[in-house]
Amino acid sequence: MLSITADKIDSLFELIGTKQPLYLPVDNNTGKADFKKWEKGVKLSSNLKTVRSAKDFFFPKTEHMVSYTMKGKEITMEDPRKELEDFVVFGVRPCDAVGFTVIDNVYLNMNPVDSYYKNRRDHGTVITLACNEPAKTCFCSTYGIDASLDTDKNGSKGDVSCWLADGKYFFEANTDKGNKFVEVAKSALADADAAAVAAAKKDIKDKTEKLPFAHLDLSKFQGKDMLKIFNSKIWDKVSEACLGCGTCTYVCPTCMCFDVRDFDTGTEKGIRQIRCWDSCMYNDFTQMAAENPRHTQKERSRQRFMHKLMYYPMAHEGLFSCVGCGRCLESCPVNMNIVKVIKAVQETDDIGGDK
Known part of the structure; x- marks a missing residue:
């Protein structure tokens, strides 16, 4: 296990963010948090959750799928996608990481594979962050999700697991992409004893057990x-x-429904086909x-x-x-x-x- 002191976390973000796009939870002007691309001066939010989850990085709210122009009876189509560069999303909570698995089952593990979604999933590295202070509205434990990241159920640990404990951020790689992240970040990290993480896990579990909706009864949903x-x-x-x-x-x-609309640009760019979230x-x-x-x-x-x-x-x-x-x-x-x-x-x- 590797660690960095909390007061030096910005140096880690700079190390990663200058090599590839890095996104992290940042306070907005309402005091809530949204994911934002790292740049100098951007500070990690202490909020438990972002307003919207990190789903947006893999299944964006709007997405340009194809363009086509018509000249007489001739139709020319253009795929607007370009090869994505690798990127990192830091601070994804365990529940949101399981949300990726829910969407993966539909967009990656069924035919046809959603190539737009797959392209983003292939290039994104997810760093999950354990929930030191679960909210009263949280009920992930009802579904067996471990907010302490002690156990991995349905992808809750992400590519890299992270804990804030004893004034340090601790990191543990779980996948090949996670190992690549650690390789890039290792110059800023130091070997660490896991005792503080073990104590943090126990504390999170104790807090989770006391939440009002910790163990909702799902026995009738058969x-x-x-x-x-x-x-x-x-x-x-x-x-x-x-x-x-x-x-x-x-x-x-986990909501993944969408609509597809065609928009005539009225220019030589022709018609743009857009996918957008629906409800x-x-x-x-x-x-x-x-x-x-x-x-x-x-x-x-x-x-x-x-x-x-x-x-x-x-x-x-x-x-x-x-x-x-x-x-x-x-x-x-x-x-x-x-x-x-x-x-x-x-x-x-x-x-x-x-x-």
Whole structure:
């Protein structure tokens, strides 16, 4: 294990950031944190979470996919992608790192592979940072994610694991990309004893156990009860306040739905095809030429939570597509969130389950 004192972390960022793009959480003008490219003077935020997760680096909010021009009946297409340079994202929390695995299962591990997403994943090195002060809205432990980075479940450790303990940042490489990072950074790092990290892990685990949503009951979310949950009376109640604003999907580290639009530039550049994030909470998300199968916010809300808690885990060996980051709890303007849905399912009497 390697380390650097906290007061010298800027020198490590400079060493890395002058060799390749480096992104880290930085306070914005509202006091919250966003990922920002390192440059001299940029300081690492002490906030637990960024407003949006690091998903943006691999699945950006908007993306230019292809351009094409038409001259008579002749169509010329141009792929705007260029070879990406390697980059590093520092300070990714364990829950957000598992979010990459959730998206990987769809965009990398199924056919066809999303080559746009793959290109970014191949070039990005993820450095996770253990959560010294978990928030009351965090519930990653419900899904077996270890905020202390003591154990690795579904990619929570990233390419490199990092801990802040005893006034030092400790680093441990987990992958080939992680080893390459350490090779670049080793001149700024020193060999370190892991005792302080062990103490920090225990402290984080103790704090996590005391969180109000640390162990939500997921026992009813089983394939055999899918139709019972789908037809349950709970959806009328849990969806009645929903505004359909889509905030929850835009801050979520695992939402991956998108729309594709064509824009005529009106110039010799022709037409640009753009991929952009979309939300199943929008009333036109499933609008087709003749019909919209989800007429009300009840159907749209149900789809979102059923996908997170039922459809996705049924298709991916029990892996939930919620990672318990708590962003939807913090961001929803009407305080509607997945924790309330989980509790409502457990409390209702019209669904089976083991209990």
